[in-house]
Amino acid sequence: MSAASNQSRIAGYLDSLRQRKLSAHTIASYGRDLRELAGLVQSLPGEPAFVAVSHFHVRKFASQLHGGGLNPRSIARKLSAWRGFFDWLADHDPLPSNPVEGVKPPKRDRPLPKALSADDAVRVVAEGMPGRDPDSPEQRCNRAMFELLYSSGLRVSELSGLDVRFIRDGDYQSAGWVDLAEREVSVTGKGSKQRRVPVGGPALAAIEAWLQVRDTLVKGDPRPLFLSARGNRISPNALYQRLTRHARALGLPVNVHPHVLRHSFATHVLQSSGDLRAVQEMLGHASIAATQIYTSLDFQRLAQVYDATHPRAKKSDKPG
Known part of the structure; x- marks a missing residue:
């Protein structure tokens, strides 16, 4: 042919x-x-x-x-x-089979996770929503949730599943809880893998402030740590919406959601410590390969600093 x-x-x-x-x-x-x-x-x-x-x-x-x-x-x-x-x-020429069947394209590269700057991350978790009473039960709940997300790098489902304390009652056992005395949060992540992650001072203070008014919202199940406006365990979707609305009200130019705070936590800890294995443990990644994406993100930051500050970093149009 x-x-x-x-x-x-x-x-x-x-x-x-x-x-x-x-x-x-x-x-x-x-x-x-x-x-x-x-x-x-x-x-x-x-x-x-x-x-x-x-x-x-x-x-x-x-x-x-x-x-x-x-x-x-x-x-x-x-x-x-x-x-x-x-x-x-195949309807016009003798073909033994379709040669394209079973051929898959290369895997798509995973996009680098988005992370806030340290200043923007602190703004999101520390500043109250403009025009809202910061001492209202809902705003105290939001502050505690946002602080804990950034402080400990939790998944949104892990945070939603937290109880006020460890509870074992019949067939029910807490998937996670915050130990204020030990300054740590215990969670059950993917694959039913349990881990403990430190909780920073601002997050602990925000949780204690929330616990002071939490009982005024509880309706029905007394176990959940974080509650919806109706007094039930807050859902991941409701938490997502609250954080996005909060960040938008603060005027942040990017879409902020719970996973952005998790990425920001990992990026900022890695930038400060360089300890990839510790970040892996705190994130609950089964494999170090899943955590290594943050090394690329960290290098991007270093490259930007270099380009902006080193006197010989900028390329001239023509060789001298």
């Missing part, structure tokens, strides 16, 4: 897509992906025909695209276009 025959097959497939009333934009996109496939096929030894393409070849093509800098999302789109084309081609 010649290059002209390959192009003829592509034209036939695109005509079939027009008959299915696909949009012109979609058809043009498929055309580009298939012409790129034809170019890759031309590089194969022997007969440069679509029918000669194997599963191995498609994997090689995907690797070449990735090595050339194409992102995983775009590669996934191309594979989808190629898969549909070979399904159609």
Whole structure:
């Protein structure tokens, strides 16, 4: 099958897509992906025909695209276009199987977690919401929750599940609680893994202030540490909304939610200590690999400081 025959097959497939009333934009996109496939096929030894393409070849093509800098999302789109084309081609040419079946795009790179600056993090957890009474039960509850999230790097579900103390009652056993005397919080994280994390002084003070008024809100279950406006255990979603609304009222330019405070906790502890293993333990990561993403984030900060302060950091337009 010649290059002209390959192009003829592509034209036939695109005509079939027009008959299915696909949009012109979609058809043009498929055309580009298939012409790129034809170019890759031309590089194969022997007969440069679509029918000669194997599963191995498609994997090689995907690797070449990735090595050339194409992102995983775009590669996934191309594979989808190629898969549909070979399904159609099987009705016109003898194919042993669709060579694209089972070929997966490269894994997408995990985005670096967003972290607040230390000043912004302190603002979020320490400042009250403008126009609200800081001593109201809801505002005291918010302050205690936000302080604890940043102080100890808890997941939102872990914080929501905290009880006023360790409770064992029949089939019920506390998933987590704060020990004010020991200045630590015990939580049950992913995989039912339990851990204890230190709690800082401001968070302890905020929790004690909240406990002074907590009983005025309790309705029904007396065990939850943090409560909704209705007096029940606060849900992760309600906590998310409260923190986002609070940060927006303070005028922060970024979307602040509980996981941002967890990321900020990890980033700031790592920047100060450099102890990746300790951060892993406090976050409750099963593997150090999950924590290592913060080393990249920390290096970005160091690079920014270097570029802004070192007299020889800035590149000149032309060599001197």
